[in-house]
Amino acid sequence: MAVTLKDVARIGGVHVSTVSRAFSAPHLVNPATRERVLALARDLGYRPNRAARALSTRRTGxxxxxxxxxxxxxxxxxxxxxxxxxxxxxxxxxxxxxxxxxxxxxxxxxxxxxxxxxxxxxxxxxxxxxxxxxxxxxxxxxxxxxxxxxxxVLMDVGRGVGGAVALLAGLGHRDIALVSGPAASWTGRSAARAAASAAREHGPRVHRVGPYPPTEEGGAAAFGAVAAVGATAVLAHNDLVALGLLAAARDRGVPVPGRLSVVGVDDTPAARHTRPALTTVAMPTxxxxxxxxxxxxxxxxAGTVTLGTRLVERGSTGPAPSRPAQA
Amino acid sequence: MAVTLKDVARIGGVHVSTVSRAFSAPHLVNPATRERVLALARDLGYRPNRAARALSTRRTGxxxxxxxxxxxxxxxxxxxxxxxxxxxxxxxxxxxxxxxxxxxxxxxxxxxxxxxxxxxxxxxxxxxxxxxxxxxxxxxxxxxxxxxxxxxVLMDVGRGVGGAVALLAGLGHRDIALVSGPAASWTGRSAARAAASAAREHGPRVHRVGPYPPTEEGGAAAFGAVAAVGATAVLAHNDLVALGLLAAARDRGVPVPGRLSVVGVDDTPAARHTRPALTTVAMPTxxxxxxxxxxxxxxxxAGTVTLGTRLVERGSTGPAPSRPAQA
DNA sequence: GAGTTTGTTGCAAACGTTTGCAGTCTCATC
DNA sequence: GATGAGACTGCAAACGTTTGCAACAAACTC
The missing domain is CATH 3.40.50.2300 (Response regulator)
Known part of the structure; x- marks a missing residue:
């Protein structure tokens, strides 16, 4: 059915190897012949069979x-x-x-x-x-x-998470909950490390809670623990978890960001669309x-490439609530 | 590098064709030999080379x-x-x-x-x-x-759109705008047809506006036209357009669904997360x-499969505003 | 017990490419 | 004018499978 090298060769009056070379080793064939062959191949609609090529070159494309x-x-x-x-x-x-x-x-x-x-x-x-x-x-x-x-290829979530902690510290938050996801997650571990180090630098305490599943349900489930540690801001494992937290806060009448600031990770489309829109760490996917x-x-x-991340500030973060103890 | 049929054959003391058949035509080889060969193949970690197979069978998998x-x-x-x-x-x-x-x-x-x-x-x-x-x-x-x-394979958006028109009619809407997308879109055309037919059945008028690009920007751009035709409800070409309409309504201080009901198509994740959550037609993707x-x-x-769609009612649809003329 | 079927296996060609090798031809060189 | 080099092209093997055909043995059939 499909046009093969052999067809092109026969019609062009040359050997298959010449046609093959016209494509894959052009300098080895007479310019005139090459042009003629290539033109013919084009006219016939020849496409190299990649499976056959793979067989002989061991490169599949x-x-x-x-x-x-x-x-x-x-x-x-x-x-x-x-x-x-x-x-x-x-x-x-x-x-x-x-x-x-x-x-x-x-x-x-x-x-x-x-x-x-x-x-x-x-x-x-x-x-x-x-x-x-x-x-x-x-x-x-x-x-x-x-x-x-x-x-x-690593996406250095640390930068963005550190930025988030700095932002929250600047807004007066003293207690930040970190909702962790699956223990095996490299991203999760480096986020935790970055949060801890940024916290040392900027002052607030980071309370780790979890692990929870990296889903909306996980976020909703985490809400209680977040409240229990007395946090006024929360860093979620990812956007889905953050959305779950937002939903739980809404259900319980806790205003965001009035009473709780929420930060996600990933910057998925839903982060832009939820209300309040989610402050989140954007990954250079x-x-x-x-x-x-x-x-x-x-x-x-074996080179390793590390890409930066950046914090996208939206509506889910705001000044820490003035606490009764301080009033 | 990789284990081939030939390797298995040599080690197993049989011909390659026997090994081949043990896999692809088991009934043609002696059960005892077959088991022996298959076990050996498994031990050696043999995997058929699909490119080679494709070459001879013309089926690639x-x-x-x-x-x-x-x-x-x-x-x-x-x-x-x-x-x-x-x-x-x-x-x-x-x-x-x-x-x-x-x-x-x-x-x-x-x-x-x-x-x-x-x-x-x-x-x-x-x-x-x-x-x-x-x-x-x-x-x-x-x-x-x-x-x-x-x-x-068609997703009969008609069912869902018809349901949306019925819902809106039931809520008292008399003027529904239909924001259309690219003219070439089959989905768009059948949505329009279904809306028109449901409108005839249930009473309201459908005002077609557009076409607009099937994006949030498109939705935002369509807002003016929707308002201009005096619609109290709008059927968007898809969820993105609906989200754009929601954003435009928010910007202009038009309450949804208080003053305008919005229906999307696709039921993308953002539809669940935006506020008010979007009523939309779910596609069985x-x-x-x-x-x-x-x-x-x-x-x-050449069979054609047609799949149904269903309306997912959320917060962006509500009773038609009582109009001054009626008061 | 000759002939036929059935079951099992090997042989070899084919699928469409690429590529090392060798052949031919042209042309410059001494 | 023989020699060598260089440019071009053809030949044929190889890549890993599948599969029609033939070979052979064993088991039936009458």
Whole structure:
């Protein structure tokens, strides 16, 4: 059905290898022949068969992106940017959604391994040792988790979180709750570290509560604990948790930011639309996607790229309530 | 590097064709040999090379999903469901983001064609004639657009929109604005048809305004026209447009739903989080993704699947304001 | 017990490319 | 005018599978 090298060769009166070279080693064929062949190929609508090419070159021209949950608004901008960059570099992109399950993740990597030149693992859930085993099968770039010796793209949530603590301190908050997510989360750990260090610098106390699931339900569930530690501001593990906290506050008649300031992480679209709009730490997800693809295709080795984050101030943060004790 | 059929055959003391058959035509090999070979293959970690298999069978085990913009919250649930279903059926999924450009879309289809068993085109932008040409190259399933003779998956926005008109009529609204999106949109056209027909049945007038871009900015821009036609309720082309209308209403001090009721289409996450929460028509995007994959792999031919939609009532709709003329 | 079926296996070609090698031709060089 | 170099092209093997065909043995059929 499809036009092959052989067809072009036959019609053009040359050998298949000449046609092949016209595409992949142009300097090895007579300019006149090359033009003739290329023109003919164009007219016939010839497209190289990538599977066949892969067989002989062991390079597929494909990439894969493995994410925990595409429906989570954090991922699509990353996938989009990665796909776009891959296209610029003439590669196609497989997508695999693991549904947050480590074993599905591993199986996805193994089954994709033979069909790609490399994989981008975003926030992988599998244990470190497993990931290292997988990295021996197929080139890997890890996003959002640090693994020594493997190429990683990290988003330094620390900067943004530190900024948030500074902002809150400036607004007079003395007690900040930090709602943590899954213990395995690299982002969560570095956020906690950054919060602690910024707190030392600026004065307020940071009360860690949790872990809670990184969902709205988790946020709602965390509200009680946040109130219990006497916090006037809360740093949520991510935007979803922050939204859950906002909903819980609304339900209980606690005004935001009047009585409680809330800060999220991720800057998902919902952060802009909820009321009050959510102050949050924006992650450079698009940059991360592009950087991951460049790392994979650039063959730059094990380099680690660290990208900055920034605080986006919206309506969910405000001056600390004057406390009765102070009045 | 990777283990091949040949390796398994050599170590197992049988011919490659026997190993091949142990996998793809088990009934043709002696049960004892088969078990032995399969066990050996497992131990060696053998994985069939899909590219090589594709070369000889002309079936790749891959699918592609082509979307206009993955970052648009409408698409990820569809992609997720499609990917999941494809995995169940042992297929991998390519993703292509066309950035809303018809020519990128076409190029994506052409360049993916050789590497997949079929493609799912979601809300394709290319002209009908082009799509038909592409369908001759590679099996296509179209989602969200009707093309006679091609397998399509449609989400019958009509049901939901009709429900919205009925709801509004029941709340006493007599003048409903319909903010339309791109003229080429099949969804938009059927929404308009359904609104008109429901209006005839339930009484209110429908005033069509637009077209406006299907974005928040578009919604904000449409506000003036909506007010100008004297509408007390508005059906937006999609949730983004509805959010833009909500923002514009807020800016102008028009209370929602007190003075204006707003209905969106898509039920994106932001619809739940904005205040007032948005009444909207929920699309069965997950079902659509699964149906598209089933259509592609089931070889069911040109069947068209139509899925229902339902109205999700939230806070942005309420009783029509009592008008001075009536008082 | 000759002929036929059935079950199991091996052989080899084919799928569409790439690429090392060798052949041919042209042209400059001494 | 032989020699060598360089440019171009063809040949054929290789990549890892699948699959039609043939070979063979064992088990039936009458």
């Amino acid at each position: 494909n990439l894969g992106v493995v994410v925990a949950d595409i429906a989570n608004p954090f991922f699509p901008p990353l996938v989009k940017a990665a796909q776009e960059r891959a296209r610029e570099r003439d590669h196609h992109v497989f997508i695999a959604d693991t549904d947050e399950q480590a074993d599905v993740e591993e199986e996805a990597v193994r089954s994709l391994a033979g069909q790609v030149d490399g994989l981008v693992l975003v926030s992988p859930r599998a244990p470190e040792q497993r990931i290292r085993e997988l990295a021996a099968q197929v080139p890997l770039v890890i996003v959002n988790r640090r693994l020594r010796g493997l190429p990683c 698009g940059d991360a996607g592009r950087a991951a693809v460049d790392l994979l295709l650039g063959g730059a080795g | 891959n699918l592609g999903v082509v979307v206009a913009d993955i970052a648009n919250p409408f698409f990820p649930p569809l992609v997720k469901a499609a990917q999941e279903r494809a995995r169940e059926r042992d297929h991998h999924v390519f993703i292509a983001d066309t950035d809303e450009q018809a020519d990128v879309e076409e190029e994506a289809v052409r360049s993916l064609a050789g590497q997949v068993d079929g493609l799912v085109l979601v809300s394709p932008r290319a002209p009908e004639q082009r799509i038909r040409e592409l369908a001759a190259q590679v099996p296509l399933v179209i989602v969200n657009r009707r093309l006679r003779g091609l397998p399509c 997950g079902d659509a993704g699964r149906a598209a994959v089933d259509l592609l792999l089931g070889g069911a031919g």
